Amino acid sequence: MVLSTSTREQIVAAADRLFYEHGFAHTSFTAIADAVGISRGNFYYHFRTKDEILAAVIESRVESTRGMLRQWETGAADPAERIRRFIRIVLTNGADIRDFGCPVGTLTAELAKLRHPARPEATAVFTLFRRWLAEQFTALGHASTADEKALHVLAFSQGVATLANAFGDEDFVHREVDRLEDWLAVQLRPADRFPQ
Amino acid sequence: MVLSTSTREQIVAAADRLFYEHGFAHTSFTAIADAVGISRGNFYYHFRTKDEILAAVIESRVESTRGMLRQWETGAADPAERIRRFIRIVLTNGADIRDFGCPVGTLTAELAKLRHPARPEATAVFTLFRRWLAEQFTALGHASTADEKALHVLAFSQGVATLANAFGDEDFVHREVDRLEDWLAVQLRPADRFPQ
DNA sequence: CAGATATTAGGACGATCGTCCTAAGATCTT
DNA sequence: AAGATCTTAGGACGATCGTCCTAATATCTG
Numbered sequence: 001m002v003l004s005t006s007t008r009e010q011i012v013a014a015a016d017r018l019f020y021e022h023g024f025a026h027t028s029f030t031a032i033a034d035a036v037g038i039s040r041g042n043f044y045y046h047f048r049t050k051d052e053i054l055a056a057v058i059e060s061r062v063e064s065t066r067g068m069l070r071q072w073e074t075g076a077a078d079p080a081e082r083i084r085r086f087i088r089i090v091l092t093n094g095a096d097i098r099d100f101g102c103p104v105g106t107l108t109a110e111l112a113k114l115r116h117p118a119r120p121e122a123t124a125v126f127t128l129f130r131r132w133l134a135e136q137f138t139a140l141g142h143a144s145t146a147d148e149k150a151l152h153v154l155a156f157s158q159g160v161a162t163l164a165n166a167f168g169d170e171d172f173v174h175r176e177v178d179r180l181e182d183w184l185a186v187q188l189r190p191a192d193r194f195p196q
Numbered sequence: 197m198v199l200s201t202s203t204r205e206q207i208v209a210a211a212d213r214l215f216y217e218h219g220f221a222h223t224s225f226t227a228i229a230d231a232v233g234i235s236r237g238n239f240y241y242h243f244r245t246k247d248e249i250l251a252a253v254i255e256s257r258v259e260s261t262r263g264m265l266r267q268w269e270t271g272a273a274d275p276a277e278r279i280r281r282f283i284r285i286v287l288t289n290g291a292d293i294r295d296f297g298c299p300v301g302t303l304t305a306e307l308a309k310l311r312h313p314a315r316p317e318a319t320a321v322f323t324l325f326r327r328w329l330a331e332q333f334t335a336l337g338h339a340s341t342a343d344e345k346a347l348h349v350l351a352f353s354q355g356v357a358t359l360a361n362a363f364g365d366e367d368f369v370h371r372e373v374d375r376l377e378d379w380l381a382v383q384l385r386p387a388d389r390f391p392q
Numbered sequence: 393c394a395g396a397t398a399t400t401a402g403g404a405c406g407a408t409c410g411t412c413c414t415a416a417g418a419t420c421t422t
Numbered sequence: 423a424a425g426a427t428c429t430t431a432g433g434a435c436g437a438t439c440g441t442c443c444t445a446a447t448a449t450c451t452g
Contacts, residue, residue: 021309022309022310023221023306023309023310025219025221025222026221026309026310099308100308100309101305101308101309105358105362106305106309108358108361108362109297109302109305109358109361109362110219110306112295112296112297112361112362113217113218113219113222113296113297113302114218114219114222123362123363126359126362126363148368148371151359151363151365151368151372152372152375154355154359155352155355155356155358155359155372156351156355157355158354158355158358158359159350159351159352159353159354159355159356159358160351160355162301162304162305162351162354162355162358163322163347163350163351163354165304165305165308166301166304166305166308166319166322167319167322167347169347172344172347175344176347176348176351179348
């Protein structure tokens with residue numbers, strides 16, 4: 001903990017990026033060590049197994065997600081505007097998503113197929129978004145359906161990310177964002193002619 | 197081509213299932229050969245590289261998808277009912293999707309991360325559904341927005357599959373299916389009080 | 393400055409990977 | 423029955439994987 005960014009932090013950052021771009025199983029110790037510019041022996045000093053570095057990456061993602069959600073809370077007092085910020089992630093991170101998909105969704109799917117023990121921890125990042133979105137819907141007066149609506153917004157983001165990655169179609173992402181923002185606007189008028 | 201199911205067909209079927217359950221990169225020649233009950237040498241006689249077996253699996257999926265779409269066409273004259281059949285796949289294959297996600301979406305995402313040359317072929321399965329759905333919307337009189345609506349339905353299925361796999365929540369899938377069927381019903385009333 | 397500790401480099405290990413080869417057995421043709 | 427072809431088995435190969443070990447160097451502590 002001497003340098004401004006310690007070796008350990010550099011390793012986690014490089015592994016995070018490589019897991020995202022190439023997947024967990026396809027990223028080797030050597031690839032991470034090369035990305036940081038250290039030897040495999042040095043890597044082994046900080047992380048003894050591949051599961052350890054995966055756990056560190058997931059923990060790092062949990063923390064950065066918490067930070068992002070906090071930032072959205074301080075940046076927007078209106079719960080609807082907070083939800084819109086989440087909806088627009090697929091635009092904000094558009095290039096990465098077209099290239100590599102959603103970091104949360106793709107890692108969760110991979111760990112499920114690998115039957116990896118860290119799968120629940122990866123899913124916890126989803127739960128973080130889920131609960132935060134549900135809080136916003138609750139604040140909007142939809143407590144009884146907050147979790148359902150949170151999952152709907154999450155499903156939107158995953159569907160858009162998967163197809164954006166498959167087809168690389170930026171216009172499609174814009175259209176779907178507009179569509180879900182319209183849906184959100186309808187939710188904000190609970191006494192409208194249409195139920196739910 | 198002597199037996200009712202040739203060795204080659206058995207290999208493709210086993211590889212298809214293993215690619216789905218464990219991912220392409222994580223499925224070895226040995227695992228496929230063991231699943232079929234043959235030696236690795238025999239496997240090599242039929243498929244010389246991993247890319248060859250992947251191409252055969254994708255081709256098999258393309259064909260079975262074409263067959264399924266044809267069956268939906270003969271089984272339902274109403275284009276709206278045909279679209280509903282697609283929407284309900286996430287229920288029909290509910291157990292598999294909760295365990296392993298969508299076969300098309302997860303393979304496409306993995307090949308994208310691996311920068312695999314067969315990525316376009318895997319995406320072609322998506323395109324098959326996309327064009328078929330667009331045809332149905334066109335038949336319903338929505339030619340100008342048929343492709344947009346087809347992508348919307350595709351995005352729904354991918355989002356639902358990803359979250360069903362992450363959370364294993366069957367009720368969520370049912371709710372989302374109901375929601376999209378409601379959306380479809382609204383699309384069928386073009387002169388309604390709501391535009392689009 | 394000297395000793396203890398933290399950090400790094402680089403190679404070795406057993407296992408597994410995709411790939412390839414050779415030879416034996418099964419099947420078909422005539 | 424005999425020869426040609428198709429199909430199968432099983433092992434060997436080089437490369438890479440995750441893991442581990444040892445020794446050298448950097449840094450901190452007194």
